Amino acid sequence: MAVNLEVNLGGLIMKNPVTCASGTFASGHEYADFVDVARLGAVTTKGVSLNGWTGNPTPRIAETPSGMLNSIGLQNPGVQTLMERDVPWLKEQNATVIVNVSGHSLTEYVQVVEALETCDGVDAYEINISCPNVDSGGLTFGTDPEAVNAVVSECRKRTKRPLIVKLTPNVTDITVIAKTAEAAGADALSLINTLLGMAIDPYKRTTILARKVGGLSGPAVKPVALRLVWETHNAVSIPLLGMGGITNGLDAVEFMLAGATAVAVGTANFMNPHATIDVIEGITSYCEEQGVQDVNELIGALK
């Protein structure tokens, strides 16, 4: 029995429900020894800003129980490099491409999307609203409904491509932000971004990360992510791209049961460089074993 794995994430047709989480896979080239990127439902590229950012000082990571903290600071070479170097490479490999868009101001998000509109190889956008907004003293866009509305509606005006909005879990009620993004024109939502955390070296009496706090990811966050996907699924009608600690096919199936149409594999890529492929194969085996003919049957199928 051949299982249908194709899903439609807000207008983005994915050959299977699996992509990589932005920032864990660069633009795919680094994983080419382990993964044929054309096999993925999509490749989500590392967050890109207008002219590039140098990122944060090191140490940028800390291993924590069943997870890790990172404060890379969205180091990236800017949208021009992505368009000239990374997107053409991905297209040569026949990959489906989601570009993760970052900005420190409303204007920057808009300018990045406008630049990418001139690039044929981009199949969808994922707007990372977890960036600090320099215009409002560094407050994260994604925690403020007004800022979310502004970013999403301005990006919406500039593109007909599928627009995915990536939500931060560091809010009191994620459904408020989710509904705001939906009303502002998002085609899909992705969640969760990392949870803010901290690691301390008791002997040095310092934080391990140079920036003191960072984003927690990995298996440790999976229960939190599942709960947030489920809550969001019950609150909006647009499809969800679920992520947070997925390392195998069964993890992915759990996210789909909670309401995700597609899933992203993030930190697991660091543990196992072919984790994305393992997740695709794991979903397929689950469907075969369970007599599921179409993976879409799993979406929100929690009893």
Add this chain to the structure above:
Amino acid sequence: MERLGDSKMTCVLERKAQIKTNKHLTDHLYVMELIVEDIPSLVLPGQFVHVQIPGMEGHILRRPFSVYHTKQSENKLTILYQIVGFGTQKMTTLGAGDTVDVMGPIGHGWTIPATCQSALLVGGGVGAAPLYMHAQELYKADVSVDVVLGAQTEAALVCKDRYEALLGQSVPCSTDDGTYGYHGFCTDLVSKSLDKRSYDYVACCGPEPMIKAVCAITLDRGIPTFVSLEKRMACGIGACLSCVVETTNGLKRSCVDGPVFNASEVIW
């Protein structure tokens, strides 16, 4: 910024490796022999392997280890490691027959400068190991090689015999506690060596403060110097941007752009 392709020297493989021996040498130092297909014959001097240690599921990241030496006929790859945290502590409990997952070979290792005639290799502590295959290669290339080693104690000079056997001469050593050789830091021995004869190339690996001190001496004398830098890393293949090093040519990734860097481009 790097261009595509720059970061790839060879294909990175992932293989299951079987531990042949895991021997306690002294205090915090262990040497582990791994039997693994393909990787030993591909490793270039100064490259590393990224190892997933079994039985510590709560600790999800791999650990990078420079390759000490290889024996291709036996598919053998040897790493010298020091207990620095949970992962390396856990490694000490593994034994013959245990399996670890190994990615490698990774990174830009040492390269012999085209005109190199006399090289000085400086290894501090566990940093003596990543230089050994480079010494072998220089020796084979008929480059005159001198080695200076430093460690905390005589017992911690665990690579000395191997270097002396390779070079057929005794290797000047320093110990912090004076139990062997020069009582003090190996940087003093570096200055002495440079006073005695001229070198046109220096390669250095060890704790970062020691590398910095050595470079201050060698770069001041205008000697091309290369260093192996170890940074906290996650993916080990250039994707996560955890292990960046500040250089005069922008941020570089110690995993794939390094771990060996031209010291003159590193911003300390």
